[in-house]
Amino acid sequence: MPQIQSHYPLTSLNTFGLQSVAEYFISIEQPQQLLDCIADPKTKSIQWSILGGGSNLILPELVHGLVLKMDLKGxxxxxxxxxxxxxxxxxxxxxxxxxxxxxxxxxxxxxxxxxxxxx
Structure with missing residues (x-):
């Protein structure tokens, strides 16, 4: 299971540079990490938001729930x-x-x- 981070800053992860914080945050670098999130009762019971490159995205000051940053390569x-x-x-x-x-x-x-x- 990837490390869940609390109150993770998203300012550098959106192209507008908006001040924003994720209530919970995980960087997904391996497909198994996503499967682990789906299976984990702690993560599957809260709202998810998927973050890619953060372009053309208006973020609120606080993104409630879990933000999954897609860092899969290949x-x-x-x-x-x-x-x-x-x-x-x-x-x-x-x-x-x-x-x-x-x-x-x-x-x-x-x-x-x-x-x-x-x-």
Missing amino acids: RQLTHEDEEYWYITAAAGENWHEFVQWTLEQGWGGLENLSLIPGL
């Missing part, structure tokens, strides 16, 4: 056929870097979605 080609590439990306991957990576691999199609902030 991207891979999972399948391809004559028409498409099927690519999986984890919830903590930077979107722009992901798009650039697909282009470096020669897998076109997402280039018009480049420079979108977020994870």
Whole structure:
């Protein structure tokens, strides 16, 4: 189970730099940590908010409940056929870097979605 932190500052985790604090906070870096949160009676009984890159997000001064920061990493080609590439990306991957990576691999199609902030 990941470490639950109380009154965790979210100011640096939102692109507007708004002063905000999470009542409870967990950084999810491995898929098993998310499964542990789902199974733990302490965490599954309170409200959850999911935080990615914090772009275009207006946070209140206090976010009640548990904030789960998605810090999962990983991207891979999972399948391809004559028409498409099927690519999986984890919830903590930077979107722009992901798009650039697909282009470096020669897998076109997402280039018009480049420079979108977020994870």
